[in-house]
Amino acid sequence: MTEPAFTRRELLQRGGLIAAAPLLHACDTAVTALCADPDFLSRGEEQMRKTLQYSERSTTAAQVCSSCQFFSVAVGEGQECGHCNILDGRVNQLAHCTSWALRS
Numbered sequence: 001m002t003e004p005a006f007t008r009r010e011l012l013q014r015g016g017l018i019a020a021a022p023l024l025h026a027c028d029t030a031v032t033a034l035c036a037d038p039d040f041l042s043r044g045e046e047q048m049r050k051t052l053q054y055s056e057r058s059t060t061a062a063q064v065c066s067s068c069q070f071f072s073v074a075v076g077e078g079q080e081c082g083h084c085n086i087l088d089g090r091v092n093q094l095a096h097c098t099s100w101a102l103r104s
C-alpha cells in the first residue's frame with residue numbers, strides 16, 4: 001500500500017486555504033479599485049500589462065501611476081482611476097509597471 005500524498009491535517013489546511021481564497025480576493029479588491037476589467041481587455045492589452053508587470057497596487061509608495069509622466073486623469077474619471085499613455089487604457093492611481101517614470 002502506498003503512502004497518501006497528504007495527511008488528513010494537510011488536506012484540511014489546504015482546503016481551508018482554498019475556501020478562504022475568494023474572501024482574501026474580496027478584501028484585496030475592496031482596498032484597490034479595479035480600473036480596467038480584465039475580462040474586457042484585448043489580448044494585446046493583456047499581454048502589454050503582463051510584459052510591463054502592471055500591478056494594481058505598487059509595492060513602492062514613491063512609484064505609483066499618479067506620479068508617472070504617462071498618467072493622466074480624464075474628465076469624469078473616478079478618484080482612483082486614470083489613463084496610461086503606455087498601456088493606452090485605464091489604470092489605478094496606486095498601480096505600477098516597469099515603465100514608470102517620474103513626472104517632471
Ligand code: SF4
Binds near residue numbers: 066069086
Ligand atoms: S507607464 Fe506604468 S507606471 Fe506609468 S502610468 Fe502607465 S501603468 Fe502606471
